[in-house]
Amino acid sequence: MSLKDSWQEFAASAARQASNLHIASVNDKVRDLHQRIHQRHPAIARIAVALYDPEMRRLKTFVASNDHVTTPLAGYECTIDDVPSLLAIARSGEARILNDLSTIAGSDTVHSRWLHHEGFLSSLTLPIRHNEQLLGFLFFDSRERDVFTDQVVADLLLSGHLIGMIVTQELASVQMLVGGLRLASQFAHVRDLETGAHLDRMARYARLIAREIGPAHGKTDDYAENIFLFAALHDIGKVGVPDRILLKPGKLDDAERTEMRQHVVVGLRMADRLISDFGLDTLANIGMLRNIVIAHHERMDGSGYPHGLAGDAIPLEARIVATADVFDALACARSYKPAWTLANAFDEIERMSGAQLYAPTVKALLDCRPEVEAIYQRFQDGSHTL
Template identity: 40%
Template sequence: MSKRLEHDPRPHLLVVDDQPDSLLILEELLGEHYEVHTATGGARALQYVAEGGRADLILLDAVMPELHGFEVCRRLKAAPPSRDIPVLFLSSLDGAADEAEGLAAGAGDFIHKPFSLPVVLARVRNHLEFARATRLLRKRNEYLERVVAERSAQVMRTKQEIIAVQDATISAFCALAEARDNETGNHIRRTQNYVGALARQLQHHPRFRHELDDEAIMLLFKSAPLHDIGKVAIPESILNKPGKLTDEEWVVMRRHPEYGRDAIDRAAEEFGDAETSFLRYAREIAYCHHERWDGTGYPQGLAGEAIPLSARLMAVADVYDALISKRVYKPEYSHENALSIIVEGRGTHFDPAVVDALLEIRLEFRAIARKFRD
């Protein structure tokens, strides 16, 4: 096991497995792209990290003699120097309970043996990029904390300074979301513009004029990209699974609104009360955009106007974009077919007034979809 190399631009991986054959295969596979260090047991891996050995990501066998992989992961996550290192389990265990235990220990993903070499490369690359984005978010948050501390001594803050802090916070969240989900980038831009268009269309509607002044529309537009921020907490094996999710996987996936709410709440605490923070709209959208007008949605089963307006706008925008977009599990629908499906959900899935607004600006929706095509 080698120690940290100064000025080495390549990420460093620590591969931990008690089987020499597996270590050799992974060292050969990953060595073309990364600096690879190996350990033949959990104790040696913990020693390597404790002595300052560099590890930007750890591939960890779950079943090893003497020190079980789950315990190694727990110890890594409990120690400040190593708690932020991504851990991916390599395991022959394929039970849901085993995977749940590994994720609860702090692992970011499971790769099942016998593993596919391209899958290992893809998972390693994605988790390294996710870790990089997480570091970027932390640095931006530290910067924002310094800005808040410095400005708290001043009686007045200019409007431009406040907007800059808001934009930096949202930008950091968006960077994290885009690094985590392969399909996020243009989907974020399209849904953001759909929400803005719907809000402008409804601005003078008698039911909504008191909620949709110019500042509210601006914040809705800025907050819309955070609707799926909770997916950063979903294991990649579920988030980017090419086939149909199992019932157990759906239970995990359906928790992303709660994860999104919690993440935004933590950020909102830095700016004061969550109910008055500029992140209020982001929280509403992240937590409630899967609620349905008839009360059959999740996670709370809200109905009608109990669902925040911001989330009702996002529900229409999100479903429209999902329908017109090609996915591994479905073809893309035409603009006209997508509109027909949404009209069928008027009064059940969607707020009727928001659907009516969509129909009035259908050409603007189509133009947005073409401008930000995948």
């Protein structure tokens, strides 16, 4: 059975399992639930979800529904080990009720300082778990003291469970889609001599960039998480490129280059087929996956392919992924070149900033040097893959 046949068979069986999935944006659902909860418990002014990344032991804000806050807590992340109270909740699996936040005003996490600054006085925190794994935390916050009585907590536990399920379902369906596509992608990368570690790193670089520049582009925190999930799929279409071209050690001739460039078009076709097979057309932000696959070789000056798009005509997510992908390609060895040092790779993308790569995405990566170095050290070839 050829790779394409087994891929199609896999997609078909996955589609059978997932045919009932219709997911709206988690943000919308949480906002909707917040409104309903607000009718019963008007004192609940904020509901927020933070996701946990077990690889880096980090917590990141994911969705939030606030009544009115002066400065939204966008793009906040921290290491779970720095928040012992959350670590304790994760271990015990039990809710934490704080009925007077002013008593922990001395707590020095950015999150608790922010709550304090915004006038929140009590909170309920629940762990979100799935299959024994910690997925994140759910926060109910109020501007009044002593809101979380036993009765209110009992009621919110039910709603909390529902929100936990929504988050789990959204993540599971996206991960199922991503898992399938990544399988194909890794086949392609094995042949291409690109490694799983490249995908691990570039997806994380892309998330860093998205978190840095997202708010200025009106993006919420789930944008960066979607970038993270979808970025590693940029080259899925390479499955369709013949070995004689993909593995050619020397320079490609014009005809071969044209065929190689087809990988973005082939990739989009594969993504579309899987999206419709899975019934995921309604999944929020699925358009980002399509944009990343088709447009990650477009360049700011219009010199890229397949459409020669320029500037803002290139979807933001493709500009982000292009920067992360080029940067990591520079910093690792390929059949035609040795690995560059990180310092040289940083210099080179700075040189490419503006004409080829979107200047704010390059700046974001340069601004995140310590995080980039940590990711680079953590995900080396032969280490864990996504």
